Amino acid sequence: MSANNDIHDVLIIGSGATGSIAALVLAKAGHDVVCLEQGGWIEPGDFAHLHNDWAWRRATSWNPDVNMRSHPDDYPVDSDSSQVLMWNGVGGSTNVYGAIWPRYRPSDFRKGDEHGLQPNWPITYEDIAPHYDRVDLLLGTSGLAGDPAQPPRAPCPTGPLPFTAAAGRLAGAFDALGWHWWPVEAGVVSEAYDGRPGCNGCGMCNGCPRGSMTLNSRSIWPKALAAGARLQTHARVLRIETGADGRATGAIWKNRITGMEERTRARIVIVAANGVGTPRLLLASGNLANSSGMVGRNLLHHTLVAAQIWVDEPVNGQMGYVASLISREFAETDVSRGFVNGFNFNCLTSTPSAGEMTTGWMSGTTAPWGAGHHEWFEKHFGHSIGLFAIGDDLPNPDNRVFLDESRTDEDGVPVIRMHYEPGENDRRMMNYMLDRLEDVGRAAGAFEIALQDYRDANGVYRTPAWHMIGTCRMGADPETSVVNGWHQSWDVPNMFIMDGSVLATGGVVNPTPTISALALRASEHIRDNFADLSGTTRTLAA
């Protein structure tokens, strides 16, 4: 073991969407910040985008599913259900994400009051509203203010992305149905911003090496490093250490270049390793911060079903940003539908790839082989539009990530396992969502509608889990939550959980704007109260 006796102000574990924001805020305040990241930097050539065989790479080496690629920066995740989507490296999962950038709404924080099948958050929408606006400025986003289905917001730093033909076709369908729609907000700049070029409409939105999409390795890390933060790559944290007083003292990590174990000590420890990595680390650190028994539990992915439709007029959905519109028509609870909570339509353009179109892109509909192939292609490519319906799933403690004590990975850490199964409310919601997707397809005049329920031949729901949240949820009660409203562990008062695992409910949208706004808020709280928090021995209800 190589030991360094320096005690840093702040140790951050994980350099993704949230760890990077914490590093920037705290380093800018003059704190001595070290971030340990298990993966390396992702170079432009590592992305699929710059290669002729980019579509093939998206299915293999650049596949966001850790179990479909073979990458040395990953750790094993054994899932009996969900597809485990994430990226381990500087910038975390933002390297492969789509950056659809919608916000929660006030009722998402008040589900305890609304029906009691989910907890209230210990904070309200109003608590994070200003941070939503500021995180947009920090990261660079695009969109159109004024959506009547959302609380008022400051203008996005750049205007909306081009309104594609797919957007126009769907807008017409929603108008015919009398349903809400709005141009999508994106973590992508539509024009030059903060040294990054505006989007060029390439359509390949799983990461973006040119940097029009806000990858935190591009938008945040250079600034954090310039402010003095130190980033140690290839540093896989094996366990967090605590002292006799129960406070965190730092972490033991494996230097993946030298193979040596090293120790880093700090006054405050921030865990930002995502909804799988954080519970994994806490459980592997002697069940740390888990007096509630909630670490790893209440895994949320959202209810998710999808449709692919094809229309006669060319819409050329291979061009333009991956998403086109959002419809918030069904975002609030209406029990007459037979379930609580709501959902949104995340309307896409289409796949950028002709190959993906023929191999079943979104719905599993494949081009026939043989004599009819080319005719099918001419009719379908350039004519497809994708739609997701994405809703608020109810928490279930049995949906979880947990350690397999009988198996360890190459670092001697027990293998993490994942189990997720939709509950009764979720199943009813997904049935309703599929019916409404058909309504949209018909209203759009589709000549073909293919639905996707993400169930395999045995009926197992294998959702593409790009959202892995809830596994260290925040709350007002230490008995039922892992952190308080400032992300501070109830059990380890100088340890903060910064990543998406703290979300108490999933809302009806992609979570990263909310995750990022929360990270900004918590980082500023640590910055503004550093003296108290670095010495505290007690976590108070926020």
Add this chain to the structure above:
Amino acid sequence: MSDSNNRTGIGPQLSAALAALVDELLPGKGDWPSGATLGVQHPVMERIAMHGGEAALDELAAALARIGAPFEGLEVDARVAAVRRLEAEEPARFRWLRNAAYQAYYENPAIVTLIDGRGTPYRLRPHVRGYELPAFDPATQTPTHGRGHWIRTADVRSVDTSGLNLETEITTKWGLQR
């Protein structure tokens, strides 16, 4: 290599068998060249090797031999029937091969140019130059429908869930089975 004798000739034979399969999957028609004309079998073979190593190539050679590829002297109907047999008897292998063939076909520069030339804008590496799209026009593209609502924090009210019977009325048919 210890098993090299068993594998003598697999390269050219496999290549020919795979080319024949690829031509059944992606026959030429009109402007569209056939898969083998473009050499689609080569990247497919390379990717099989990348995916499963030499053992996968051996297995593939055996599977193609079982259906009689490269189909010399067979009429169209017999060739199609042979490929259908592979599809029915080894669905996973067939799916993998079909997808690999489709992907290799559509990433070929000749096909990319053909698609683009037919009037569907398409690039070999779209990320490099992107696509020309007109900028959002606030005057004509801002929604004017006025629809949409949200509930303020203070206005969130308790809903009556007593009729939902989430514990007792279980949905067994869901998803595409609903």
